[in-house]
Amino acid sequence: MRPLICMLGLACALTACATKPEKPDAKPAVAAVTDPYPSTYRAPQGPPILIRSATVLTGTGTRLDAADLLIVDGRISAIGPGLAAPAGAQVIDADGRWMTPGLIDVHSHLGVYPSPGVRAHSDGNEATGPVTANVWAEHSVWPQDPGFAAALAGGITTLQVLPGSANLIGGRSVVLKNVTAVTYQAMKFPDAPQGLKMACGENPKRVYGRREQFPATRMGNVAGYRAQWMEAQEYIRDQALYEKKLADGDEDAKPVKRDARLDTLAGALKGEIIVHQHCYRADEMATVLDMASEFGYRVAAFHHAAEAYKIANLLAERGVCGAMWADWWGFKMESYDGIPENIAFVDAASGGCAIVHSDSEEGIQRLNQEAAKAMTHGARAGLAIPPERAISWVTANAAKALGILERTGTLEPGKMADVVLWNMNPFSVYALADLVLIDGALRYDRTRPPRAPESDFTLGQSAAAAGALP
């Protein structure tokens, strides 16, 4: 349960790229590869697709009835009534079925805690020290996790995979397109920022406290983060100093020793890596917000945020999203005050940003149902939320927190054609995804076996293959 991020293409931030290429003999800065593990994902090319006559929740707060969606070259080309099919277009008749943007889960451990959950697959927490800002979740992702295909059947087109929450600072996250691949690079969302996963509260202090190591208390947690931020500030300062010396022609300038942990932390302070903070209690979230002000960085979202409803207005004021479950509570002390109206409260605050997340290989298969429960409990508390708004909890708001809203998360012209066609209103327990498209490519078709792609792991031993015992 914890996140980390990083902005793609920006990982370079920490190193001084040679600033004076015209001086070939200038001392090079630390060798910085800006994107050392680049995305190799390419959307398959196909003919235009016209989906006709759908009930559309666009993700922007709008519902369109009997609307068409035109996809050209993997992008949404147009949306509205009565669109004409271009030559050679594949036409799908939605016949009133519901269409939404592809669902986005901001909090998953698929691939890093895959099925089967054998010891050899425990790759989500580098719990060997409370600060592991140097690790990247993507280096643990096993693309053969059968959970990816199960999530696809639930309409998930994009997910953020995070390190776990054992550590104060757990490492960098990765944003993936939910496509079948042999390597994680071929799943990597092109140019999505990375995230930084940080954790409040019980987990870090329990993991290290019981080993009689630091931190063992909540005050230790905060001292732990602050020491790291101070060091990262020095790192940034020293690098800037070095670059200035280089710029001034100081031939003897000594480069700052490169450090993978500080690269990440400096990236977060500079806003190039997005900070996701696992935090349950209202008081701890407020502490983290003060800390973010102290060091001048932004928290994109509090994850789990069981008590977000107690400070919904504060979160809205500070522009911080809450990424929450619909109804989990009581599984640990810091979740004891969780209520099923939590999401609706965060949404109701003026300018509030509510996200439904899973942190679960089960929950990620039905984020639409989780959103429906939150919507229902909100309505009973007098906070009426129509479907066209609630869908943003699992689409646009999630994309916003991941820094990819310009490219996905809503059905608007120019965006990636990440689309789900449902067999009925998605805010129903009986709703199933009929079709899931990612960048305009059909990745799941419920009506045509084998429906979803099968991972190498289940191949030849799946339920369907095994059948009844002789």
Add this chain to the structure above:
Amino acid sequence: MRPVTLIALAALAAGLAQSPIAIEPASAASVLIRNATVHTMAARGVLAGADVLITDGRIAALGDDIQAPEGAEVIDAAGRPVTPGFFGGVGHLGVEEIGLEPSEGDYALSLGEMRPEFDVTLAFNPDSTAIGVNRIGGVTFAVLAPSAEAGSKDRPGGTVIAGQGAVVTLDGTAVPGTNALFVDLGGEANALSGGSRAAQFMLLKQAFMEARSPDEVLMHDERLLTPLGRQALLELAGRPSPFVFDVDRAADIRQAVAFARREKLRAVIAGGAEAWRVAGELAAAGIPVILDPLDNLPSSFDKVGATLENAARLHQAGVTIGFSFRDPQAHNVRKLRQAAGNAVAHGLPQDAALAALTRNPAAIFGVADRVGMLEVGRPADLVLWSGDPLEVTTLAERVFVGGHAVPMRSRQTELRDRYLERLRRGAAR
């Protein structure tokens, strides 16, 4: 019942802020629910536009055009469904206040000894907040079960016999005479049986031999059971009480079934991720399965055959099914009806899904006379829903447990109402 307004909620909160939330007999002597779609789960099936009269805590009448007695509270259901109270599954309701706090959980015995006499119901806390929270979610009964945990270098663990549990009703009662024995099998239980699933049956066999023929056994110091344990095992086997085998792999289920046949036990399969693969044998042996409808990933090599269609396939084969979450839990068992809805989305008939939340678990665990069906003369144990009981957009509107009308409040609604007011005021901190 009309939608609750904010004003009504605020008034409710203000009036109750000082009082603990307990259930009490209905304030009116009679409650008449008019014009409901009544899922009796009994011989009368589904009654459309029917009335339910509750008097002195019992279902006094069930049918058309029932007259409201003097002073009765009358509720217009406007066609909304009434069902028996729902099952909360097999888990820790009332013995686990806070998941990760050892001092707040009483479900695991870690003496390193086999103790079938361990009865977790003695730890049952009827005041657990989880009971009030789940009760207003429409859950009126559950099975309280112990869980065996593996030992560590600091602490002995449990054994394959986790111990005894029983049915609890959410008016705070552990129902006498409903004890069942819980046995953990399969790969996840290897740490309880010396490292091999084969040893699980070896140990069980020895335990039964000791219980049945105490004089023939082995040296005293090689015995597995205490005298109380032998007595407990014999009593449970003879009653016969349910022996709940927590097991997933098809081959292991077969071993469990064979063991139960040899020892003449009343077996129940719990978990049962691959039960559909041996559905014919389970149906023939009359062995029910308690399963988690959401359990579809191969999270271990015991569950390679896990599928969302497990419930539908078992039902199709004639196996009696009940629902429970796989991970025994206390806090969110209200979600079980959502899981049931997913089973319907994957092929299970709606009525069979309702049965798996009502009549079937009641019968499996020996409380069919008090919960799980709606019939005249029974204690009122029922729920009026705002819509389809399995829908995620539906909430319980009124709940009766064991004849008591439940105030639709919990610690969670109190928290909600306190902070709703702050939200409205725009308070930031």
